[in-house]
Every structure is written in C-alpha cells, then in structure tokens.
Amino acid sequence: MPPAIITTDLTKRFGALTAVDSINLEIREGEVFGLLGPNGAGKTTLINLLATLLKATSGTALVAGRDINREPLEVRRNIGIVFQEPSVDDLLTGRENLWLHSLLYGVPRAEIKGRMEKMLELVRLTARADSFVKTYSGGMRRRLEIARGLIHQPKVLFLDEPTLGLDPASRKDVWTYIRGLKDAGDTTIILTTHYMEEADSLADRIGIIDQGRIIELDTPDALKRKVGQDIVYLTCPPGTLEKVKHLPFISEGIEEDGRIRLTLDDSGRNLQALLKAAGDVEEVEVRRVTLDDVFLKFAGHQIKDETENHSMFERIAESNSRR
Amino acid sequence: MFNFAAIYALLMREALIYFREKERIAAILVSPLLFLFVVGKGLSGSSPVEGYTYQQFIFPGIVVMVILFTSITYGLYIIWDKRLDFLKEVLAAPISRTTLFLGKALGGMLGGIIETLLLLVIGMAFVMPLPLWKLLLCLAASVPVAYMITNIGLIIGARMKSMEGFGLVMSFLTWPMFFFSGALFDLATAAPYIRVVALFDPVTYAVDLMRYVLIGYGYFPPLVSLGALLGFCAVTTALGVAAFGAIQQEK
Ligand SMILES: Nc1ncnc2c1ncn2[C@@H]1O[C@H](COP(=O)(O)OP(=O)(O)O)[C@@H](O)[C@H]1O
Ligand SMILES: [Mg+2]
Numbered sequence: 001m002p003p004a005i006i007t008t009d010l011t012k013r014f015g016a017l018t019a020v021d022s023i024n025l026e027i028r029e030g031e032v033f034g035l036l037g038p039n040g041a042g043k044t045t046l047i048n049l050l051a052t053l054l055k056a057t058s059g060t061a062l063v064a065g066r067d068i069n070r071e072p073l074e075v076r077r078n079i080g081i082v083f084q085e086p087s088v089d090d091l092l093t094g095r096e097n098l099w100l101h102s103l104l105y106g107v108p109r110a111e112i113k114g115r116m117e118k119m120l121e122l123v124r125l126t127a128r129a130d131s132f133v134k135t136y137s138g139g140m141r142r143r144l145e146i147a148r149g150l151i152h153q154p155k156v157l158f159l160d161e162p163t164l165g166l167d168p169a170s171r172k173d174v175w176t177y178i179r180g181l182k183d184a185g186d187t188t189i190i191l192t193t194h195y196m197e198e199a200d201s202l203a204d205r206i207g208i209i210d211q212g213r214i215i216e217l218d219t220p221d222a223l224k225r226k227v228g229q230d231i232v233y234l235t236c237p238p239g240t241l242e243k244v245k246h247l248p249f250i251s252e253g254i255e256e257d258g259r260i261r262l263t264l265d266d267s268g269r270n271l272q273a274l275l276k277a278a279g280d281v282e283e284v285e286v287r288r289v290t291l292d293d294v295f296l297k298f299a300g301h302q303i304k305d306e307t308e309n310h311s312m313f314e315r316i317a318e319s320n321s322r323r
Numbered sequence: 324m325f326n327f328a329a330i331y332a333l334l335m336r337e338a339l340i341y342f343r344e345k346e347r348i349a350a351i352l353v354s355p356l357l358f359l360f361v362v363g364k365g366l367s368g369s370s371p372v373e374g375y376t377y378q379q380f381i382f383p384g385i386v387v388m389v390i391l392f393t394s395i396t397y398g399l400y401i402i403w404d405k406r407l408d409f410l411k412e413v414l415a416a417p418i419s420r421t422t423l424f425l426g427k428a429l430g431g432m433l434g435g436i437i438e439t440l441l442l443l444v445i446g447m448a449f450v451m452p453l454p455l456w457k458l459l460l461c462l463a464a465s466v467p468v469a470y471m472i473t474n475i476g477l478i479i480g481a482r483m484k485s486m487e488g489f490g491l492v493m494s495f496l497t498w499p500m501f502f503f504s505g506a507l508f509d510l511a512t513a514a515p516y517i518r519v520v521a522l523f524d525p526v527t528y529a530v531d532l533m534r535y536v537l538i539g540y541g542y543f544p545p546l547v548s549l550g551a552l553l554g555f556c557a558v559t560t561a562l563g564v565a566a567f568g569a570i571q572q573e574k
Contacts, residue, residue, distance in 0.1 A: 103335075
C-alpha cells in the first residue's frame, strides 16, 4: 500500500518566520498520526499546507497519492478537515450544513440523504439536526464538524485540535469517535493536539513538532522508553530493597518516605518478576513515563526560552504536581 | 471548470440565509423609499421627460439604487465570512475559485432581484402602472445589473481585511456611484463634469437601461447601455475570479 502522506522538505515561511521547516514525513494508510506540539509550533500551518489551503514556500507533499502543488483539487477531493476554529455555518441547521457540504464535495445526489442520517447518528445529533447551529453547544458543533468532515468519505482526515475548548465529557465523546474510526481502519487520520494524553491515547505514532521541525517521531511507547524508565513504589517490610536491588531490569533503588522507589525498564513486562522477588508487599504504585516527560526531554529547553509559551509550561507544571 | 452542484450549493446557502433575515430585506428598502416618496414627491415641479412626473422619472434610478445597496452590502459581507471562518470550509472544498466566485456572485444576485421585485410591486401600487411584460423586462434588466454590482462588492470584500472599511466603501464608492449615475436627474442637461464622471460609472448604464425599459427614455441608445453593462459584467468577473484566487487561509 502506498503511504497516505509523504512530505519532501515541506517548508512554509511567513516573512522572516519559518512556520514549517523542511519537514519530511511518511504516514501509512489507516494510521492515526498524532502531531504534538505547543502553541505556535506549526501544526495548523502544516495541516493547511497538506490541505492545500496554503501554498508551500518550498518542498512538496503527496496526499492520497496527489501532489499538493500540482493537483490541489484532487487532493481536496480525498481529504476531510476539522478546523481548529469552528467553521460550521451558524445561520443554517445541522442538516443543512451537511447537505451543502455534500453538494460541495460532489457526493452523488442519491446518496446524500442516507449518508446524512448515518453521520448524524454517528455523532448523536439526529435529534437536533434541524435546529440552527447557533443554538448548539461547543461540543455539538465540534461533533457536527466531524460528521461534516467524514460525510464525503475522505481517505485522509485532518483533525486540528479537535478537543480544544471542549468540556471533559465532550472531549471523551470525540475521543470515542476517533477510536471508532481508527477501528474501522480505512481512514488515515492526522490529529494535532497539545494535550499529551490525547496523543498518547489515540495515536499509533506521534511526531513532536517544535518551531516548525519534527524533533522526534515514534510510537507513544517507544517515545516513553526513550525518555526514561518507569518508576515503581513499593510499601513493604524493611529489607525488601536488598532482595530486589540485584534484579537485572532494576537500575536504581532507594528508600523514600518510608517506601522504596525503584527505577526500572518496562514495568509492564517486569512487574510480575519484581513482585515475586519482593515477596510480601502491602501496596504498589507504578508510574509509567508520560508524554509530559517526553516533551520536557525533547522540547523542554526550547519552550523555556519563549515566554509566550508559558501556558504550555504551566500545563506541564500542573500535571507534574498532580502526580 | 464549472461545478454545477457546487454552484447550486453556494446559491442555496445564500437563498436559505436571505429569506431568514427578513429585517434585512426590509431595512435595505428604507433609503430608496425615502428617495422615491420624499425627494420624488418633494421635487415634483419639473420632470425632464414629458408625460411622466419627476417621481416616475426617478423610479428606474431608485430600482437600481435598491440593487446597488443590496448587492454591495452582500459582497462586503464576505468579510464576515472570512473572519468567522465560514469561508474556510468553502475554500477547502474541491471546487475551483472560479466556481466559488460564480456561486457567490449568483447567490448575491438573487437578493438584488428579489428586492427589485418588491420595489416594482410597491411602484405599481403608488408610482406608475406597469404591464406584466414591463415588469418582466425590468426583472430581466436587473439580472446583469445585480450581477455586476455584486461582483464589485465581492472584489472589494475579498481584499478587505475588516468590516471597518464598510463605511468608507459606502461613502466613497456606493453613494458617489449612485449620485453620478443620473438616477435623480437627466444627464443630458447636467454640468459637463458630471457627464464625464458618469461615463466611467457603471451604475449610469444600469439606470439608463432601466429608465429606457420603464419610461422609454434613455441618455444612451439602449443597446449601448446594455453593451456597457455586459462589458462591466465581463471585466468584474475576471477581476473577481482573480481576487478570489488570491484569498489565502489567514489562520
Ligand atoms: N498567516 C500567517 N501569517 C504570519 N504568521 C503566521 C500565519 N499563520 C501562522 N503564523 C505563525 O506561524 C507559527 C505557527 O503557527 P501555527 O501553525 O498556527 O501553530 P500551531 O497550530 O502549532 O499552534 C506561529 O508563530 C504563527 O504566529
Ligand atoms: Mg493550531
């Protein structure tokens, strides 16, 4: 199968600012690709380039086998976009939005009605389909937008921060839809986000983007492994530390606040052996490496330099202190 | 090059929205009606055309005024579309900018023609009797007029960044185009500088054609007015397609 997206030195400059800086990417068909980065990293610009909404300064990309510079209309026929800022038409109803969109995207007339009902069902908007969009909540708009992005059955779907500004319940909803799509397996999804958990829980692979460059690209698990090891806390009788310290997968063990703190490789696989060796254990706490750590490692020093990104910083600090 | 399903979709969007904003339909008629019933009646002394009152003489000009205000306003409205990101969805669709421009222009034309019909009906009741064929001919003439003026609005709208320019366009373009067109007086007896400026004013030809249709009087021969109108339609289409081609994603 040819890749859904291949970019070659894709670059976009706005005056002196390089928003997307010679990106080379290959995204498999059916993959969910997470593009993770702080505000201003270039995520939206990259999506706009791939969706042919912006002209590349240099370099090119093939999307669904079509060149973004030479065949923009063909590219558009094969993609769906859910924009970062809502773009559903307020003055129309949900159903009218879907209907007009289907016409614009060349969905065969005979199929429009059926697909509309199916999509409304999928995003659970059937009951409100004939209300004006201006009466919808943020979550409902987002869902309508996802329905709209899918109704013409695109090969590649771009979701630009699909859960930005949503309440936790709506966010869970959106995640569920994205997982459903992923399981159905025939749509390639490119998802941008600055929420670590989102990329972690949805994406097959994650590209970390900072200042227009992909600075790291791997599966969520591999990224976590690169960043470091998992930590296990054991509350147990004295002397246990000596029993487990020598295990091959343990790299460090110390006493801390009346329990022991062990640093180890792949807690998922080795926890069983660890507990067996430790014997009598009262309580176990495992902290796997999260994408927060990933970010601090690969982009942290860069983010620190930019004051305008402090909200990002706060978020990291916040999730660190929550642990 | 033309994607008819897409043009239909764009047109339907405008139609759906248009009929939902009834206040706007009525609001746009206010100034023209003031001109027709206050200026038209107030200055009733002298009519340039024998057999017709002054009010009847300016009636064709007021019809064009309605189209002018409706269509320019509509065209400038795409600034809202741009800012509120509604246009983004359309810009991302697999349709050419030519299709997009035509869809938008035809959508805008619709409003102008409906307002024309409303005004003609009011005119039939209070200004002058109109046989059906004249009414239809008038509506037919309003098609190129509305198209041309919508194009002008869209061209400006596509280039403008904010709605703040709206007032400027109205003061420096819309009103002058209306006053220089000879809507309220006969160009034949106007000061020479007015006649020169009028030659470059597309609205002049619209008023002249409409006046020929309604009261059989024209400053230019009707074929000249019609030809000039069609010429303006062609030029503004080309400029409009180019202006739409240049619209880029802003966010
Ligand atoms: N139209 C534009 N003109 C100038 N600068 C832009 C434009 N669009 C984006 N940028 C700049 O490019 C950088 C990347 O922006 P963006 O792609 O929106 O980031 P993200 O989506 O990751 O938050 C930012 O510094 C932003 O200010
Ligand atoms: Mg963005």
